[in-house]
Amino acid sequence: MAITLSVSSPELSEERIQALIGDLYRTITKETDVEAELAKGVTQRGAKGEPITLGLIALTFLSRGSVVALLDVLKSYMARDSTLELTLERNDGAKLIINAKNMRKEQINETFMKAKDFLQNHED
16 A cells, blocks of 8 residues: 655744654654655756655555554654644545644544544555
């Protein structure tokens, strides 16, 4: 199963979002068996280096258990900064948006259970 993870925040700069994505990418590859790749952007004329699309990580799940590990990582990032908004998009175009702002802990846990169902109950 493959999904795209998008991270955004109305309160963080583009530079901070990109630094957060880099850290999240490293954490996912280190702590889960999910294959992660920073999403590539479109090269602009005159731009130097590899093009990167801001705030996107392409994820491929190697096992059903990797969904739980990924969601644990994402939950820890949202606990650090409740302004983050996560968008999980499956390859069939279905999206799940998680925004922890103004959520109580129980609501966050319930939301992540729904995210688990969203990711696991889909046939590629």
